[in-house]
Amino acid sequence: MSRCRILAAACLAACLAPFAAGAESTIKIGFPMPLSGPAAVYGAPVTKGAEMAVQEINAHGGVLGHKLELLERDSKASADEAVRLARELIIKDNVDFLVGTLTSAEAPAVSTIAKENRIVFIAPTSKSVQLTSPKNLHPYLFRLASNTDIEGHSAASIIAGWKEVKRVAIIAPDYAYGRDAVAAFIGYLKKARPDIQIVDQQWPKLGQSDFTPFITAQMGTHPDAIFCDVYGGDFVTFAKQAGPLGYFKAVNNRLVDGGEVGTTDEAQALGADYPYGIWSDAYDPVIWAGDEPPEHKAFIEHLKAFTHEKYGSGWAIMGYSAIVALTDAIKKANSTDSDKVSKSLLGLTFDTPVGKRTFNAKTHETEMGEFWGQMVKGEHYPFAIISNPKYLAVGPFTD
Amino acid sequence: MRLRGPTLAQRVPWTLVVFLAALSVPFLGSRYDVFLATQIAISALFAVSLNLLLGTTGLVSFGHVAYFGIGSYVCGILMKTYGVPFSLALPAAALGSAGFALVVGFFCVRLIKIYFAMLTLAFSQIVWAICFKWNEVTGGDQGLPDVPYPNLDWIAAIPGFDGLRIGGQFYVLALIVVAISLAAMRRIVASPFGRVLTTIRENPERAAFIGVNVRRYELAAFVVAGGFAGIAGALFGIFNRGVFADYVYWPKSAEVMIMTILGGMQYFWGPVVGAATLVLLNQQITSYTQYWPFVLGVILLVLLFVFPGGIVGGIAVGVARLRRRSWRRLGA
Known part of the structure; x- marks a missing residue:
């Protein structure tokens, strides 16, 4: 029995070993999103959209001289898991921003973590009005999605x-x-x-x-x-x-x-x-009979080439636009500091493939339809x- | 058999040594190490509380997560909704879980083996359904995010601890609570009461024959285990910055059972080792592959066939074999 105790102590001591931290040359965006289970039908294309935006922006030299890096994690559409991942992304991977979560259960939970760690968090798809109700709203939270x-x-x-x-x-x-x-x-x-x-x-x-x-x-x-x-x-x-x-x-x-x-x-x-x-x-009808905006046509063509799929996705636009909005805010703030970026997001107007959208300075929402x-x-x-x-x-x- | 007094190794107060070693994490490690260490400490308490049933009394409970969940909900609701301080919310969580364990246990100890296990599972599913559906109180599926941290100013007031971040301070608090709980359980297992529980595990008929009220002892073990699981749950709710219905869902019961068996359920420290191993493995493996459940399955398979006594059991067997070999060499 006594030997087991020694071993137990040794095992606990093993967790003292420090883990290596990553290099700090890119702008890191933590991206928790359901990539497995029923919610992945939407989560996977949102992620593809975000990847495409990152690739496009990096091809044009990145932002403020830094490349963007997307750290994707599978949240399994569970609030519990999303919180765990968000914290891990912040304290282990030292991400600068959080974009992601799909469901309205995940987003408020991750919002808490963003508030505590003072990190900008953009929710691209969560719709529940509770997320941005005055009681729950904080300076670092922004919603790209429509609302309930x-x-x-x-x-x-x-x-x-x-x-x-x-x-x-x-x-x-x-x-x-x-x-x-x-x-x-x-x-x-x-x-x-x-x-x-x-x-x-x-x-x-x-x-x-x-x-x-x-x-x-x-x-x-x-x-x-x-x-x-x-x-x-x-x-x-x-x-x-x-x-x-x-x-x-x-x-x-x-x-x-x-x-x-x-x-x-x-x-x-x-x-x-x-x-x-x-x-x-x-959010994006993809197949657009009649007066399709040229930006949309170009976006879908690019998306098809990027994903090697025959038809475009109606969800990619949300991941894509979230990254575009964040990038615009970083440029406007001329900094990756979340305090400054959160201020520049207020009232920010940015382009999406289906027209311009603006973050309402009061509600932190785009109020998109x-x-x-x-x-x-x-x-x-x-x-x-x-x-x-x-x-x-x-x-x-x-x- | 030779009789011998306590060896040096036995005289060392191991709970204290482990506690002090773990206490150094926020000073030596990064924020992430503190995060993992907190998770390990809380999981260890949860797994040891299950082992009070599994290893000590021989009761297989598939619904242990219910008491963990009740503890976290009681503590979370009291602290978030009613602004009750942690010093009251934590005992309330332990009492709430123990009280519920008393009700469930009353029915469960009337059954044996697989029927007992199934009934504990049934009760835990009922708890989950209530937590999931009772939107006004538990927040339903989206849970109760934003459970506040307790007042940790007193930790910051300790000389040497003032430089810690809030996460580090909470880790110290969690570690103190876990250490006291583990010490208490260690005493319980070693007490005459604990010996009776072991007797029941080995041979319930004979225990009844010598005058032990088996059901009452089993019920007592059930309540104690539930209470400690509640403490673990209360800590976890604060640690994870929110209480969610997932905490009460049956896969969590399986997870804690895996921790216990992985570490070795015949040993008091087995579940602690199991919890540390599983948490560290999980975070290491999930950063390489999405197929964590597959890897876990393979590990368990190997373990059950090669080391039926768990990690601690396996190491103990190995050490004993080495000893015997060296003894033999000495004799020759």
């Missing part, structure tokens, strides 16, 4: 336009994003159409593997239309289980999903199983595309 108020209102405005709809059901993932979006949706719908009744709410968890009980329970309440916030790999599972049960047929495809299932990423993941006829959104439309079978594409994508944005709501 904008999403809920946009979705409600679509459903409110359907005169024959009287009974609406809701299905959304059971965490901050789903809850906040649904609250905004109900709030707006009640005002716009007092005659509509919310007949059912289902709350599956994020990463649910069997949606059948939720689907059958909801069908039992006979809704005319559905507001859905299931997204990513979860929506793939959901749609494959709901289709054969006649879920989409029962509401005549009057389902509005605010979780970006209108992206080419989601459409390709579902392929022929896509429930054509539903309505959804995307999304492109909405009905999902139809693409004529020249083996997957669903948004027909007549329309940019819907209302705001600001979160002050």
